[in-house]
Amino acid sequence: MSHRPPSPPPRLAARLFGRAVPSRWKLSVSGDLDEEWYQRQADGQSLWTLRPWYLFQSLRIALSFFRAGFAERDAVQSSRKGGWATSFRQDIRLAGRLFRRHPLPSSMAVSALALGIGVNSAVFSVVDQVLLRPLPYPAPERILQVSATLMMGNGMSFGGSLPQAHFEALRNRSRSVEAIAYYNAGQTIVSGRGEARVYPSAFVTQDFFRVLGVNPLLGRGFASDLGAVSQPQVMISEGLWKSLFGGDPGALGSRLTVDDVARVVVGIVPSGTGFPSSETALWCLRRLDPAGKTLEPAILRVRSQVPLDQADKEIEQILMASWEEEGAIVDQADVSSTSLYESIVGGVRPALWALMAAAGLVLLVACANVAHLMMARAAVRGREFGIRSTLGAGRWRLMRQVIAESLLLSCAGSLLGIGAAAALVHLMMARAPAEIPRLDGLGFDLRTILWPLALGLLTGVALGLVSSRRASRPAADAALRDGASCTTGPRRSWTLNSLLVGQSAMTLVLLLGASLLTHSFYRLIRVDLGYRPDGLLVTEFQPGESHFPTPRNHLDFYDALMERLSKDPGVRGVAAGSHTPMANKWYLASVQVPGSSQSEQAQLQMVSEDYFSVLGADLIEGRAFLPTDRAGSRPVAVLNQTLARRLFGDAPAVGQVIESSGGDRRQVLVAGVVADYLAGRLNQPAPPLLFRPLRQSIGDQDLPFWRLGMYLLVGSRDGRIEELVPRLSSAAAEIDPSLPPGGVSELSARLSRSVAQPRFYSALAGTFGLGALILVAVGLYGAVAYTVSRRTQEMVVRLALGASPRSVLRLVMWQGLSKVLLGVTLGLMAGLVGSRWLAAHLFGISARDPLSFAAVTVFLLIVTLAACWIPARRATRLDPMEALRTS
């Protein structure tokens, strides 16, 4: 029978001992443990349970010695020198003296830390302001945003907001809803007090501020009984109050002309509480038409004693019941109520946390840099530590010295970092897109100052611990040997090298993120829109039902307005439509070829004759709509390419007949095909679009354009859009003075706003990546320079023995390059895994875009080569005789 020899205990344990157990105990303690190890093995215990047992016991023993050692040394030293605090002060003084003596490496370390801490604090203050701080309203979690998606029996659906009937149902029937309000954001022109100016405004129903829980700074706010209101009312923001009225309380009750309507100022809204945007300056009170068909975003407040989930259920029940009453048309409804907080910040949260992570990486890279510098310096000071240790300085005493140095560095770094953060915050405020909510209150306060200080302290202690570990264990005899570079053993090189590898890996990841975002942004702004947005104005009117009792009246208004505007010499063309590009509304219809069982879903839009030419979308087949396409004439449609291809493949679509949704499956003649254009967001492909003539929708229940509101597209002839705006408003007011003014915006401005967020993120990511790159370059430079200085003797001997300068150059450069290559490999692997988190923010490229990966790798390698080459060249220029004489 053969016996298997017993397995030896795990080696890792010996390392644990090596750190903490005093050398006089090492042998017997590990012997005792080994004895038990072999005994348990002989008793038949499996290695699977034995190994963890052994490691755990080693760790516990090491910890016991570690604790006992510290307690003892502390007691001895404090009794000797009058306290910990005194000697720490000495340490700090000593560290300060050291910095003055070596200003260059110290200031490099401080700048690296300042950069890392500054970037971190700036991003933290944004995250704190946007995500962490509660909304400025009482019990903000009780404010919900309600919206609904309706799917009608006839195959159509629309959604995004709350129909008025259900708004009323919620207001009247719900027990859990304290208040509910509609709001509709836009812009208004305030005139009559100085120069007329456009302000971001909102049209709100009377309970709007009750929902938010905001009390006016001055005034009573909107009347709760609208019956008693004789004049249109407006509330203004504190900022506007100060700029227009100089903060005069007499502003209350005075009149303000808002979009040519005189409104009484009834309240001042305290700053910092603005909604829907923090920049909203005016809130105009609007009435709801009892028979209205308004469809807008709504917010509500849940009563304080009602649990939120119960309120959610009740809201859903009431909305469902109210839809059932509507019965005939609503087939299915989907209600969603999200907390106001979620609806405000939900969209930017992932991106902000990703930025925070990127900023964290920058700090890590900076820390690696400083650790590097400190370790290199500790190596140079090996002799000093050796002497101090021989003269009786304990290990803890030496460690404390190094920690004091790193604390001093990091404190200086964090103080400078606060300055850097302030500058960065300033820059971000100036460049941040309006889509990032809640940024206006961003500034410096105690929290944002404490964060960099805490970060600095933490990095200081961590850096100190890392770099002091070896500095405090000098081999005294070796250190004292003349000219020996004792503390540059393989272990130290290992730590230094792994710092370099980690640093380059992290930088590659950061650069990769930046490069992917930038490449994607470039694709996004270069995307072919399919139309020409320049010089196009979009106006939207939200008339109540009382204004236009029938669709005919509605259309007449637009006809009159279009006619008036088309005579304006500055107008190139004008068209009306139920949608514009990038409007966040949709209305789906199902379309099919007669006889086919397969139907396609398409977005239905009702447009006037000149719509395509004003928009600049190309007609590629057939014709656009004509004035003769009116109610009673043959139903016609224009398809976009995508829909035409889906329905007819490559066959010509013009002249074909399609069936559009509707109870009687009416047959519609395809009159034309328009080239695909991006009707929704830029990062989404063109959806299938079905256009119907606006005039044919009169008397057609399936084309309820009046439910969707209407947009007017006005093309300016000479690009002077700002001059067109007042003419547009006054033309509308001349036709119908009582019409609430519509919001006016430039299509190109909307486009630019829609890419503001990706632009901002790619710019920030790029800044972080470049910052990290500079840090790595400095770190590499330092590392290679340090190697050169350390191995001068070896180099000169090589040169003296006939090695060519080129081979010495190669040798030194390979020192730095090999670590970076390993780091780049690791970074690429991490990037391949991690980049899919970015996929949601990318457009037109894959998360593994080979171009971005290759560009970043090459870029990093070029910088690496440069950073290594400069100090390496010095090695080749050594004069052997001179170097040998001085060393």
Added chain:
Amino acid sequence: MSKIGLLGELEQLVLLAILRLGEEAYAVAIRQEIRERTGLRAARGAVYVILDRLEKKGLLTSWFSEPLPERGGKARRYFKLEPPALEALSQARGAMNSMWEGLEPEVESI
């Protein structure tokens, strides 16, 4: 009272175990002895730290055995009490006894 001060509970247990084990007193056996007699499982690390401390106080001396194959060729560290240890033990016991004096019936009645 001597300069050493009063012994802690685990210190007493360790010293008494060494006394009992005589020539065979090394850390594993000491732990074993304490466990068998009192049922207490003293942590290994704590035993080492106490042995180290007692040795520094001069209550113990130690020496190494020959390398032993059952320990992977490592030596055992044996311990022996020094006269001050006996003094400290009896002092600790005396202190305990005087604190217990007259309290036994009361404690047992609970």
